[in-house]
Amino acid sequence: MSDPVLVVVFYLISAITVVAALGVVLTRNIVYAAVFLVGTFAGVAGIFVLLNADFLAAVQLLVYAGAIAILIIFAIMMTRDTRKGSRSNEQRWPAFIMAVLMLAVLLGGISQTIWPVSVLAPLETTTEKLGKLLLNEYILPFEVVSVLLVAAMIGAIVISRED
Amino acid sequence: MLSSFGYVGILAIVALLFPIGAIITFLLANYLLKLRRPNPAKLTTYECGMDPIGDSWIRFNTRYYLFALLFVVFDVEAVLLYPWAVAYRRLGLYAFVEMAIFIGILLIGYLYAWNKKALEWK
Amino acid sequence: MSPWDIIYNFFPYIGGLISGALSSVLPGWAVYVIMALIGIIGILGFAITGNLAMVWAERRIIGRMQVRLGPNRVGPFGLLQPIADAIKVLTKEDIVPRKADKLLHFLGPTAFLIPAVLAWAVVPFADGTILTDLNIGILYMLAVSSLSLIGLFLAGWGSNNKYSLLGSMRTIAQVVSYEIPMVLSILGVVAIVGSLSMVDIVKAQNIPFIVLQPLGFIVYLIAATAELNRSPFDTLEAESEIVAGYFTEYSGMKFAIFYIAEYFNLLLVASIVTTLFLGGWRGPFLPPYIWFVIKIFLLFFFFMWLRGTLPRFRIDQLMALAWKFLLPLALLNIFLTGLGILAWQALGF
Numbered sequence: 001m002s003d004p005v006l007v008v009v010f011y012l013i014s015a016i017t018v019v020a021a022l023g024v025v026l027t028r029n030i031v032y033a034a035v036f037l038v039g040t041f042a043g044v045a046g047i048f049v050l051l052n053a054d055f056l057a058a059v060q061l062l063v064y065a066g067a068i069a070i071l072i073i074f075a076i077m078m079t080r081d082t083r084k085g086s087r088s089n090e091q092r093w094p095a096f097i098m099a100v101l102m103l104a105v106l107l108g109g110i111s112q113t114i115w116p117v118s119v120l121a122p123l124e125t126t127t128e129k130l131g132k133l134l135l136n137e138y139i140l141p142f143e144v145v146s147v148l149l150v151a152a153m154i155g156a157i158v159i160s161r162e163d
Numbered sequence: 164m165l166s167s168f169g170y171v172g173i174l175a176i177v178a179l180l181f182p183i184g185a186i187i188t189f190l191l192a193n194y195l196l197k198l199r200r201p202n203p204a205k206l207t208t209y210e211c212g213m214d215p216i217g218d219s220w221i222r223f224n225t226r227y228y229l230f231a232l233l234f235v236v237f238d239v240e241a242v243l244l245y246p247w248a249v250a251y252r253r254l255g256l257y258a259f260v261e262m263a264i265f266i267g268i269l270l271i272g273y274l275y276a277w278n279k280k281a282l283e284w285k
Numbered sequence: 286m287s288p289w290d291i292i293y294n295f296f297p298y299i300g301g302l303i304s305g306a307l308s309s310v311l312p313g314w315a316v317y318v319i320m321a322l323i324g325i326i327g328i329l330g331f332a333i334t335g336n337l338a339m340v341w342a343e344r345r346i347i348g349r350m351q352v353r354l355g356p357n358r359v360g361p362f363g364l365l366q367p368i369a370d371a372i373k374v375l376t377k378e379d380i381v382p383r384k385a386d387k388l389l390h391f392l393g394p395t396a397f398l399i400p401a402v403l404a405w406a407v408v409p410f411a412d413g414t415i416l417t418d419l420n421i422g423i424l425y426m427l428a429v430s431s432l433s434l435i436g437l438f439l440a441g442w443g444s445n446n447k448y449s450l451l452g453s454m455r456t457i458a459q460v461v462s463y464e465i466p467m468v469l470s471i472l473g474v475v476a477i478v479g480s481l482s483m484v485d486i487v488k489a490q491n492i493p494f495i496v497l498q499p500l501g502f503i504v505y506l507i508a509a510t511a512e513l514n515r516s517p518f519d520t521l522e523a524e525s526e527i528v529a530g531y532f533t534e535y536s537g538m539k540f541a542i543f544y545i546a547e548y549f550n551l552l553l554v555a556s557i558v559t560t561l562f563l564g565g566w567r568g569p570f571l572p573p574y575i576w577f578v579i580k581i582f583l584l585f586f587f588f589m590w591l592r593g594t595l596p597r598f599r600i601d602q603l604m605a606l607a608w609k610f611l612l613p614l615a616l617l618n619i620f621l622t623g624l625g626i627l628a629w630q631a632l633g634f
Contacts, residue, residue: 005314006165009172031389031442038435049168058424059242062468066431067231067238070461073438074231077223077454125420127481131250134243135258145243146265149236150272156232157281160225166317170417171406171425173321177329178402182395182542189375189538198378206383208446209533220445227458230604234461237612241468244619245424248475252626259623266616277609284458284604 010050017043030079034072041065052122055130229281240269293572297413300324324416328405335581336548337367343589350593377537385534386443393440394535394542400432401549408556409483411566411573422483423475426557427468430512433546434460437531440543444534452530455600460512462604466611467508473501473622474561487565495562497625500618502562504611509554511607513547515588517595518603555584 020039027033041064048057123129134142193199244262251258276282291298300320307316341356341364348355356363381390407422409415419425434457441453475481477497478489495502511518532543559565559580566573568580598606 035389035392035435035439038432042432049171050165052165054168054419054421055246055424058421058428061428062424062431063235063238063242066428066434066464067235067461070434070438070457071228071231071235073457074223074228074454078225078228079222125480127246127249127421127424128253128479131246131248132254134246135250135254135261139261142243142261143264143268146240146268149240150268153233153236153272154275156229157276157279160229161279161281167417167419169317170321170324171403171419173318174325174403174406174416175399177322177325178399179395181329181402182398185538185542186391186395190379192375193379193537196376198376200378201380203383206380208382208384208444209448220442220450221447223454227454230458230462233608234465237465238468241465241472244469244472245475245481248472249479249481251476251623252479252630255630256627259627262623263620266619270616273612282605282608284601 006050010047013043013046013050017047030076031073034069034076037072038065038069041069053126055127226284230284233276233281236272237269240265294411294413295572296327296411296574300413321416328408328416329402331410332402332405332549332552333545335552336545337371339548339551339585340367340370340544342585343592346586346589347593350589371541374538374541377540379539380534380536382445382534384445386445389439389443390534391443391539393436393443393531394539394546395436396439397433397436398542398546398549399436400429401546401553403429403432404553405549407483408553409487409560409565410577412484412488414566414574415484418482418484421481423471423481423486423557423561426483426553427471430550430553431464433550436546440535441531444531446534448533449531452533456514456530459518459600459603459607460514462607463508463511463518463611466504466607466615467512469612469615470501470504470508470618471561472615473498473618476619476622476626483560483565487560487567490564490567493562493564498562498618498622500614500621502558504615504618505561506558508607508611509558510588510591511603513550513554513588515551516592517598519597551585551588552581555581555588558584 017040020036020043023036024033024040027036041060045057045060045065048054048060243265247258247262247265251262286298300323303323304316304320307319311319344366345355345363356366359365359369381387404426406416407419407426409418437453437456437460441449441451444450474486474494477494478486480486480489532540535543556577559577563580563584566577568576571579
């Protein structure tokens, strides 16, 4: 990250990501919020690219900007008053307290963690290495993900079935 | 690797300017040739010639959501199989077994969905 | 270098000449940006020319298939028809419904076209004739094209029209359903090649993968046709039900952008099928980029043929085809490919 061009690109992408994230929270129209969210996802994908994590960048686009965004949009389409948002929310104060607690936890986590910095050069192709790791050392998480996915699927079917 | 993504970045800028430029040219032509002649009837929402009834921003059926959720589940599954596919030839038989278990677990959910008629658009 | 070598590697050769000349006067980064822009202009030029040619060819071919002439008034054989269309599109009145969400109405076509342009970065026209050979090539292609759905939704929702919204929601549900078999069907190819790079995929095809991956090819072709929303999967513009779907409320250039993006995507799908299953640019005698274009246009003719032959599916039939037929087939293809590679390796290749 010493190259000045990369630094400029990094701050540009970060600015887009942060502005889009603020848009998600600050707009009242939840369709606009969903659109801003896609911008945030795309920005994060750009940051992954700058970190030499090309596979993760593609996954970020495919799963988040492509799939999760659609899921959120379809969820929005099931709600009422998409343009105004909820006007009176009696849980405003509990929500505020939870948000502050969350912020404290995140800030604490970020500042307390010792972030390891690798001295090795970034990999030229990450996908194959990821595949080998997933199928050797991390085989249990790999298979557990599939159980998790099945649980999500069954849950969705149970909730949305009409009978 | 970053230098190969630089081209994508430049293409992204061009890709952004291309439709915006086309639309601006169009709006400019509209302005210069004085093409815009709006009237109230022209600006109503099209509803086969009738006056629009009610709001268009309606609530949609939950089945859209269900399909989106099934989509996310299988999308994540497919994405996780890509590293498997890339590394597969150098890993051999046990990678095949691991893939079979992975897809096998998902097949249970898939068969459940089929059995509960969740795959039907009705 | 013999003249034949120059013809064979025409674009890398010219590119080398230009960048060589530039780098003697300009710094490295400027050469990089200029070369990128030249490449992008070349690719977009190809895509737009192909677009115009296809609009003309589609109308003529479909005309013949339906025993009528098709456009034949503007220029010889109606060849100037696309230009006439372009002028017409630019001089139409811009109509935005009063109740529409103006911003999203504008963003819809924009957001729909951007992914269709971005995906061209990894289309391999020939060895060395590719904007950038990313390590994650095919996955990048899938990831970027999945973004176009956002544009569809914006267009449908921003128009504040019942047909538009219904059309875009239906289209999204359909595209999303066919995305799964599409993404899964490519895994077989990736497992054989062991790389996601488009160039590696072509180089690995001493035999075109249509022979080794017939099942994957069929699943991909059907799913990709559905992703394009082309006949027989064109529920989005089922005229008899929902007028013109998400572009009901668009006029002029904004309307045309949806068409441009759709033809870009059609060309893209033809290029991906060519790259993944038909041996890409490889072929005897002719230069590689010529082979690539020939294969693309054969596929294009195939899509025309489908449109001229098959009636439209009902949406429930469509969803059943994706989830109950193509998805199991794609999973089966992964198993068969896995077993095939194991057998191949056991035999000592």
